[in-house]
Amino acid sequence: MAKSAPAPLHVVILAAGQGTRMKSALPKVLQPIAGKAMLGHVIDAASALGAAGIHLVIGHGAEQVQYWARAQYGKDAPLHWAYQAQQLGTAHAVLQALPQIPQQAQVLVLYGDVPLVSLSALQNLCAAGTRALALMSVTLADASGYGRILRNRAGAITGIVEDKEASAKQKLIREINTGLLSVPAAPLRRWLPKVKNDNAKGEYYLTDIVAMAVKGGMKVQSVGATPEEVEGANDRLQLARLERYYQLRQAEGLMRDGLSLADPARFDLRGTLKAGRDVKIDVGCVLEGAVELGDGVQLGACCVLRNVRIAAGSIVNTHSVLEDCEIGPDCRIGPFARIRPDSVLGAEAHVGNFVELKNAKLGPGAKANHLAYVGDAQVGGKTNIGAGVITCNYDGANKHQTVIGEDVFVGSDTQLVAPVRVGDGATIAAGSTITRDVPPGGLTIARAREQKTVPGWKRPRKQKRE
Template sequence: MTEHSRPLDVLILAAGQGTRMKSNLPKVLHPVAGRPMVAWAVKAAFELGARRTVVVTGHGAERVEAALAGSDVTFARQTQQLGTGHAFLCGAAALPQPEPGAGADILVLYGDTPLLRTETLRALVESHRTQGSAMTVLTGELPDATGYGRIVRGEGGEVERIVEQKDATPAERAIREFNSGVYVFDAQAPELAREIGNTNASGEYYLTDLLGLYHAQGAHVRAFRLDDPQEVLGANDRVGLTELERILQRRIQGEHLRAGVSLSLPETILIEDTVQLARDVTVEPGVILRGATRVAEGVTIGAYSVVTDSVIEEGVVIKPHSVLEGARVGAGSEVGPFARLRPGSVLAGGVHIGNFVETKNARLASGVKAGHLAYLGDVTIGEETNVGAGTIVANFDGVNKHQSTIGAGVFIGSNTTLLAPRVVGDAAFIAGGSAIHDDVPEGAMAVARGKQRNIGGWASRYWNSAGRREKLEQKLPWLAGWLRRQEKPGQ
């Protein structure tokens, strides 16, 4: 087995409590740009082609493991938080046992550092293998590295020691190269880690002590320096979490801009890492794009719209303040402004959904138009049907939801209520203001409203009744004046 063909295992340390987050949610589950922080480390491990990825859990272990269920990772529990060395041993116990004369390199990551690029980690592993190191430390350089462990280099540039801030001399504190806490070890690291002691003020087992154990064997310990130290930023509190989000948003948006997407005022836009945008998509200010959303070429997403887990095909116009969740919008359709497409909404090509129209589990064929103030729930609508303003498909009877079918070429007048389950045939007409409680045959006209009856003098009798006249004089003086004008002399 050559240096470059060795397998790579990844240990992700994610057992910490994160008390400074002041949250019931485990620290590593706080989301950044659409993923829990720990999921960014898992993503990087998969992109590196890791043979096995082990996530070491502790605080909130059940929730962390549930959040990563289905991710093809192995979990190891650290029931007592006894330091990074102890966490490493817990995770290493879940790795495949190395065969004689062969073994995998082990990359150690953390569940709260989502900014590390896969390209950086790949270069780190490559450097470790090319130089024949037993241990490689990922380092960075800052003008002021206060708070970090310092890298003390020895002969030939190898890492001689890692000195923590509290233990550093003034000369060592002036060192600008810091320890990120990310390491690559050779296959003997788990065995060596059993020799780590805890004779320190904290009584914990520190992973950095492996450096001395490797030196005792005469093995090489080297550093790989980051180009951008920002990549190893973590989040200890909500302020740090906000900073990570800001950096990742700039990174995500930059990738989309370079790929031909137009972002108006990008500082006001949020795009999660899982969203796919084709070229010539225009995203206006205030837009939020989440989840498994896929947007095809030439789409415009209007200001302050929110799109989650939806597919938007070519040339669609989403007008401002629209909300889409679990929807599919066919090519050339228009949605909004102020429209809401709820889960299960499927619009074919050339559909028009106007202002304050809501759809849920609705399938609309090509050319359907619902311009204003309608609710279309649990319904299939055929081609070229026109849905008038104020139409409601009343799909819920208080216990169950019911499915309705409306044919092609139907005209539904304004303020119609369809009491589901209903079937309306092709080319049918429904008179405005109807409450449809029976099916409508193909080509028929349905009228379902009571005959109008005008009762003269009703307003005078109503408002002149006991108790109403005094209130009328106080609150509606114009109506009181009208009533006085209606009274005959002598009344």
């Protein structure tokens, strides 16, 4: 007999809370962990589980949450919304999403402010909840403030008691309910309307369904997790604690794959990292977006990389900032260099201290070793850019390009007023202001012998868009 198809998984994410202890205009679930909103981590986990439907229960800051979701996942993302106008408890919140969930589905309840539950733990919870009510529990040294798991002498779960409702004896229990659970939709649909709010807080507790399941003869079982992965963030201190836990978890995984980190506690990855063999990263580095580091790449202390690809053998020295750029093999960058978007360095190019590139292409072996600005420029191979050189690419309204050929020597303190071209093999004397194209070869000198003022000159203005 063929096996029946598994029930479709529908994930309900509770994200309606105000988060007053954050003291922020940003809804609590949008506070970031590793550069991504906590809610984003939870949605991504639900997607990784292969959820047929993801249902977000929103309330406080609903418009902000929906705007964020559209920006992050697109307006056509398969996210379903349920609005909880009054925060009357977790059972009431899940009830708002229930009409959108098929009768034959399996339901997984997650929380938008509990972002770091591992995929393996969630998979275990879903597996346990196919024919039972499965709860995720954890044992804490201090369980104050949490609902306690109640068990009989045989060890079977009989209920959950909230901290404010617990007796002195029950408060000695250290196994707590995390709030995460998985259960078939059909019994959940029967139980939720029966939940009462006759408790100290006057709320409809989702945990009350445990006693209903036991009474109805349904098996209730627990799935374990580590305390760190099920911790929520209600204030800035907890948020920072989750950040460090998440970063250390990432760092340890990368190091097991061969990455060398000088100190895994002082490393931040706010995106993805693909690293080759023998890559070394010093302390204080922050990597954002998609970063690729080839074999043997070295990052000095306190570098910031955002959406960067660095080929094998290149070294980025301390306190350098690179974003949306591509670095060829065996390059040398920094210290204190800034490489801005759309810049590309060829093999063995050098960009030294206090050099800034923007939309610049440096050919193989080209060098700008100190105190230069190269923007909207193409620089040929083996060309040397001296200290204090500036490509004057902006006239106040428009950007213009500078094209420098191969094997060019640009002397210190030269200004290249774009648009301008410099031919192969040319040498430009230090202190020159270049306003016309420079022919190949030879020495070009352009130093003003007099100072003059042009009366009535008007600075270019940007055209207003209609």
